[in-house]
Amino acid sequence: MQVSCFDCTLRACGVFKPITRNELGAVNDIKREHVVLPAGAEIIRAGDEAPEIYTLYSGWAFRFKNLPDGRRQILNFLMPGDLLGLQAAMFDAAQHGIEALTEVQLCLLPRRKVWALFGEMPGLAFDVAWLGAREEGHVDENLTSAGRRSATERVAALIVMLYKRAKILGLVDGDSFAFPLTQQHVADALGLSLVHTNKTLARLRRMGMFSRANGSITVTDPHVLARIGQYFDEEIPMRPLI
Amino acid sequence: MQVSCFDCTLRACGVFKPITRNELGAVNDIKREHVVLPAGAEIIRAGDEAPEIYTLYSGWAFRFKNLPDGRRQILNFLMPGDLLGLQAAMFDAAQHGIEALTEVQLCLLPRRKVWALFGEMPGLAFDVAWLGAREEGHVDENLTSAGRRSATERVAALIVMLYKRAKILGLVDGDSFAFPLTQQHVADALGLSLVHTNKTLARLRRMGMFSRANGSITVTDPHVLARIGQYFDEEIPMRPLI
DNA sequence: CGAAACGTTGATATCCTTCAACATGAGTGG
DNA sequence: CCACTCATGTTGAAGGATATCAACGTTTCG
Numbered sequence: 259m260q261v262s263c264f265d266c267t268l269r270a271c272g273v274f275k276p277i278t279r280n281e282l283g284a285v286n287d288i289k290r291e292h293v294v295l296p297a298g299a300e301i302i303r304a305g306d307e308a309p310e311i312y313t314l315y316s317g318w319a320f321r322f323k324n325l326p327d328g329r330r331q332i333l334n335f336l337m338p339g340d341l342l343g344l345q346a347a348m349f350d351a352a353q354h355g356i357e358a359l360t361e362v363q364l365c366l367l368p369r370r371k372v373w374a375l376f377g378e379m380p381g382l383a384f385d386v387a388w389l390g391a392r393e394e395g396h397v398d399e400n401l402t403s404a405g406r407r408s409a410t411e412r413v414a415a416l417i418v419m420l421y422k423r424a425k426i427l428g429l430v431d432g433d434s435f436a437f438p439l440t441q442q443h444v445a446d447a448l449g450l451s452l453v454h455t456n457k458t459l460a461r462l463r464r465m466g467m468f469s470r471a472n473g474s475i476t477v478t479d480p481h482v483l484a485r486i487g488q489y490f491d492e493e494i495p496m497r498p499l500i
Numbered sequence: 501m502q503v504s505c506f507d508c509t510l511r512a513c514g515v516f517k518p519i520t521r522n523e524l525g526a527v528n529d530i531k532r533e534h535v536v537l538p539a540g541a542e543i544i545r546a547g548d549e550a551p552e553i554y555t556l557y558s559g560w561a562f563r564f565k566n567l568p569d570g571r572r573q574i575l576n577f578l579m580p581g582d583l584l585g586l587q588a589a590m591f592d593a594a595q596h597g598i599e600a601l602t603e604v605q606l607c608l609l610p611r612r613k614v615w616a617l618f619g620e621m622p623g624l625a626f627d628v629a630w631l632g633a634r635e636e637g638h639v640d641e642n643l644t645s646a647g648r649r650s651a652t653e654r655v656a657a658l659i660v661m662l663y664k665r666a667k668i669l670g671l672v673d674g675d676s677f678a679f680p681l682t683q684q685h686v687a688d689a690l691g692l693s694l695v696h697t698n699k700t701l702a703r704l705r706r707m708g709m710f711s712r713a714n715g716s717i718t719v720t721d722p723h724v725l726a727r728i729g730q731y732f733d734e735e736i737p738m739r740p741l742i
Numbered sequence: 743c744g745a746a747a748c749g750t751t752g753a754t755a756t757c758c759t760t761c762a763a764c765a766t767g768a769g770t771g772g
Numbered sequence: 773c774c775a776c777t778c779a780t781g782t783t784g785a786a787g788g789a790t791a792t793c794a795a796c797g798t799t800t801c802g
Contacts, residue, residue, distance in 0.1 A: 323644045325730045331644040348633040353733070354640060376626050380619035387629045391587040394636040395595055401639060402565045402573040404646040405691025409790070440748065449647025451791050456750060488567045491595070651758070682780065693759050698782065 262286055263365075268315060268339055277381065284379050288371035293364040297438070301364070302343050302356040309352050311369050312342040317362030318438050322446070323354050332447035334396040335359070335439075337423055341389045347372075359438045399491070404449035407488060409458045412448040415487030417468060421477050422491070437475035462486075504528055505607075510557060510581055519623065526621050530613035535606040539680070543606070544585050544598040551594050553611050554584040559604030560680050564688070565596050574689035576638040577601070577681075579665055583631045589614075602680045641733070646691035649730060651700045654690040657729030659710060663719050664733070679717035704728075 263269070263286035277285075292315070295301065301319060302309050319336040333354060336342060346352035347369040376383040399419065403412045424435040439447075445455040462468065467483050469476045477483060484490060505528035510516065519527075534557070537543065543561060544551050561578040575596060578584060588594035589611040618625040641661065645654040666677040681689075687697040704710065709725055711718045719725060726732060 323640060325644070325648060326732065327730070329648040331647040333640050333643055344629075345633040345636055348630050349637075353637055373626060376618075377622035380622065380625065383618050383622065383625040383629070384615060387586075387625070387632060388590050390629060390632050390636065391590040394587055394632065394639060395591075397636060397639045397643060398565060398575050398596060401575055401643040401646055402567070404643055405573040405688075406567060406571040442748080446647075452749095453751090453792075454790055457790095460750075488569070490568065684780080694781095695760075695783090696758055699758095702782075 263289060266315075275385070277385070281379050281382050284375060284382065285367075288367055288375065290366045290368055293366055295358050295362050295364065297358055297360050299358045299362070300355060301358060301362070302346055302352050302354075304352055304355045306346065306352040307350060308369065309343045309346045311344055311347050311367045311372050312364040313367065314338055314340045314342055315363040315365050318359040319356055319362055320359055320443065320447075321354050321356050330446045331449065332443060334393060334400060335420065335423075335447070337429075338427055340393070341386065344386065344390050344393075359443070360436075399489075400447065409448070409450055409454055410462065411487050411489075412450065413444065413455070413458050413462060413487075414467065414483050415489040416444065416448060417475070417477065418480055418484045418487055418489050419491075421480055421483075432476070433478070433480070434474045434476040436473055437470070438473065503534065505531060508557075516581060517627070519627070523621050523624050526617060526624065527609075530609055530617065532608045532610055535608055537600050537604050537606065539600055539602050541600045541604075542597060543600055543604070544588055544594050544596075546594055546597045548588065548594040549592060550611065551585045551588045553586055553589050553609045553614050554606040555609065556580055556582045556584055557605040557607050560601040561598055561604055562601055562685065562689070563596050563598050572688045573691065574642075574685060576635060576642060577662065577665075577689070579671075580669055582635070583628065586628065586632050586635075601685070602678075641731075642689065651690070651692055651696055652704065653729050653731075654692065655686065655697070655700045655704060655729075656709070656725050657731040658686065658690060659717070659719065660722055660726045660729055660731050661733075663722055663725075674718070675720070675722070676716045676718040678715055679712070680715065 263282055269282075293312070297317075301312070304324065314336050316338055319342065321333045321336065323331050323333060325331075336356070342356055342364065343352070346354065346356075372386070376386075396419075399415070403415050407415060420437070421430065421433075421435065424430050429435050441455050441459065442452055444450075444459070445452045448455065450458070463470070467478055467486070469478070505511070505524055511524075535554070539559075543554070546566065556578050558580055561584065563575045563578065565573050565575060567573075578598070584598055584606065585594070588596065588598075614628070618628075638661075641657070645657050649657060662679070663672065663675075663677065666672050671677050683697050683701065684694055686692075686701070687694045690697065692700070705712070709720055709728070711720070
């Protein structure tokens with residue numbers, strides 16, 4: 259199990275922008291525990307007061323909102339290197355839930371200490387804000403899907419988006435990567451019914467856009483899928499530009 | 501025209517959390533220009549490189565994305581006290597546009613100086629991150645509308661949301677406030693067609709939920725409208741909790 | 743083996759979109 | 773002052789995309 263931030267394999271693979279040894283030490287100092295939770299675990303519950311902040315070290319999770327009658331909207335997916343609970347920690351109560359999609363390893367960063375870090379390590383404060391802005395960008399894209407893309411476009415755009423993120427993290431092998439979402443997750447992320455999601459996935463599969471086997475997905479041609487999904491992002495660079 | 505941050509009428513009306521005289525001085529030092537733009541002006545264009553950051557001093561604006569074929573999704577509305585262009589300034593190019601909904605007054609905060617401020621005034625760095633998190637919360641809510649609410653619920657939720665924000669800003673008189681959106685804006689924010697938006701608005705109006713006159717909207721009963729819209733927020737406090 | 747979660751498929755219903763036409767009001771130039 | 777245009781709002785009819793309902797298949801796992 260991961261212990262010291264100095265040995266962090268995430269950092270080694272270039273997920274984070276380089277930071278100074280001082281900054282890394284400061285992060286290492288405030289990191290409290292290394293938590294492991296199983297798939298399906300609730301990491302943050304809507305309404306939680308004073309939730310903590312975590313770095314997702316391994317595994318996938320998702321952020322979501324529920325309407326009073328139980329309808330669920332997934333807001334965005336979280337992958338290694340993402341910060342969990344930042345928005346929630348800023349307010350007096352979490353406005354959303356976060357649930358683990360796979361087994362996850364989390365690095366606990368007590369909120370008070372993160373705020374304290376703002377004063378001591380301004381570079382890290384910037385990085386925290388940057389991670390928040392990147393997450394907002396993902397939500398923006400998902401809102402554009404739910405609001406203005408057809409079912410086929412939504413599914414295609416979602417798969418490409420996840421593919422690109424997985425690729426950056428080095429999780430893509432050939433053109434395959436582990437895909438832990440059920441069709442219900444896809445439906446709740448895209449604002450579609452389960453049945454229609456199933457039929458849309460089947461259509462794209464029959465078109466040869468992707469294939470699935472033992473929990474993995476293989477994307478035949480990311481560019482074609484991006485065109486179908488009307489999805490064109492400008493590669494967000496890892497290193498914030500100051 | 502507004503000149504000094506020390507005289508800022510926004511600050512006087514309690515929109516911002518109190519900051520120290522030092523912090524205020526620092527903000528005042530980096531503030532460059534006071535810009536006035538007419539309704540419809542593009543404040544930030546998607547693809548802009550190195551856009552600046554602004555505080556919206558007066559007026560309304562909105563943030564949006566376009567698909568290649570022109571379909572438009574409005575991501576969130578911006579009201580006085582909001583920070584414009586923060587997300588865009590963090591990356592190498594803006595992933596969205598920002599357009600003025602009414603005539604707007606903007607306070608220009610050069611991005612480089614804002615980043616410099618992170619080092620000198622950690623309290624302000626926190627506030628910037630907090631404003632970003634609040635905006636993300638608005639996008640979350642809009643995504644939940646587009647993905648999981650019916651047309652009637654979406655319209656109701658949008659009106660209540662804007663009502664509550666306007667109320668906090670002191671823009672609500674009785675239960676009326678200036679409402680500069682066209683039905684096309686409402687449609688693009690909610691992911692509905694213009695025609696269906698019109699009919700849904702008409703239905704809610706006939707139900708007596710609200711009325712309109714010379715650019716203003718009057719909400720009959722915010723609580724009823726919130727119930728129709730399945731919209732229940734916990735009042736986000738002005739002052740961040742550290 | 744049985745149960746539970748997940749996936750698939752067809753039939754039917756409905757919400758929302760699209761198309762088309764017209765109404766209203768503001769601004770503009772003759 | 774009128775004619776004109778353009779943006780915006782309104783309404784009805786028809787079509788289509790997506791939801792809902794129902795049933796069954798498949799996989800996983802205790």
